Amino acid sequence: MKKAFAWLEGKGIEYTFHDYKKLGAPDARIKAWIKQVGWEHVLNTRGKTFRDLPVARQQGLNDAKAAALMHEFPSAIKRPVIESGTTLLVGFDPAEYAATLK
Numbered sequence: 001m002k003k004a005f006a007w008l009e010g011k012g013i014e015y016t017f018h019d020y021k022k023l024g025a026p027d028a029r030i031k032a033w034i035k036q037v038g039w040e041h042v043l044n045t046r047g048k049t050f051r052d053l054p055v056a057r058q059q060g061l062n063d064a065k066a067a068a069l070m071h072e073f074p075s076a077i078k079r080p081v082i083e084s085g086t087t088l089l090v091g092f093d094p095a096e097y098a099a100t101l102k
Contacts, residue, residue, distance in 0.1 A: 013101055021075045021079075027071050030070050030077070033081065034066065041090050043061070043076055043077070044078040050076045080092060082101075087101075
């Protein structure tokens with residue numbers, strides 16, 4: 001998150017930060033992210049929150065099951081998620097940011 005904030009600020013790009021780890025993410029928004037880029041890109045399967053889940057909850061995921069997990073455990077959402085118009089960026093990739101955010 002710090003790298004993304006620094007990158008955005010360094011480019012003079014204004015943003016609004018929503019801390020979904022603390023405030024949660026609306027179910028409709030999670031479903032929209034999944035529809036746009038797939039749950040595999042939005043769910044942080046490498047993070048502690050996901051790894052600490054029972055194996056039964058980690059397996060057999062699909063759009064609906066992944067959305068339910070992210071709604072229940074917002075810290076399982078990859079960070080950051082940047083929405084800019086119809087563009088959705090998940091995770092921090094400076095090259096992707098440079099090509100997409102102007």
